[in-house]
Structures are given as C-alpha cells and as structure tokens.
Amino acid sequence: MSRQYYLFGSYDFSVETNTIIQPSFLVKMSEQLKPQVDIGATYIYNDGFWAGLAYRTSGALIAKYRSKSIRTYFLDMHMIIHSRRFRVLPTGNS
Numbered sequence: 001m002s003r004q005y006y007l008f009g010s011y012d013f014s015v016e017t018n019t020i021i022q023p024s025f026l027v028k029m030s031e032q033l034k035p036q037v038d039i040g041a042t043y044i045y046n047d048g049f050w051a052g053l054a055y056r057t058s059g060a061l062i063a064k065y066r067s068k069s070i071r072t073y074f075l076d077m078h079m080i081i082h083s084r085r086f087r088v089l090p091t092g093n094s
Contacts, residue, residue, distance in 0.1 A: 024041070025037065050066050
C-alpha cells in the first residue's frame with residue numbers, strides 16, 4: 001500500500017455583505033502516481049447557496065452546486081457534481 005499526500009488551501013474573499021468568492025487548490029501525490037493538482041473557485045451567497053468550478057491537471061473540469069433548499073428537503077447535505085474529462089490531442093507539424 002503506497003502513501004498518499006494531500007495539500008489543500010483556500011481563502012474567503014468577502015465581495016459584498018452576503019457574497020464570498022473562495023479560490024482553492026488541492027495537490028495530491030503518492031509514491032506510485034504522478035502529482036495531480038485541482039485549481040478552482042467557489043461563489044457563496046448568503047451561506048445557503050454555492051456554485052463552483054475546478055480544473056484538474058489530468059484534464060477534468062468539475063462543476064459543483066449546493067443549495068440550502070436541497071439540504072432542507074433531504075435533511076442532510078447533498079451536492080450535485082458534474083465532471084468532464086478532456087483529452088488534449090498532440091499537435092503535429094504539417
């Protein structure tokens with residue numbers, strides 16, 4: 001079993017009274033795999049709604065969303081996450 005290392009950081013920038021922009025990063029490393037980095041930002045409104053996007057260096061784009069109304073309905077915290085992986089094609093000389 002290989003060791004895994006994580007480094008996470010984020011900061012809350014208050015834009016208005018009830019609005020926060022939260023940039024973040026996550027670095028994941030292990031003894032057997034290449035390092036992977038997630039860079040993203042989240043928009044938070046009134047501490048009850050947030051939406052965010054993140055890019056993963058492996059080529060994935062991740063969208064996140066949460067609303068207080070969803071949490072209240074299900075009596076728990078739920079998120080809707082959609083991710084899409086993009087393949088970068090090599091450019092050749094013509």
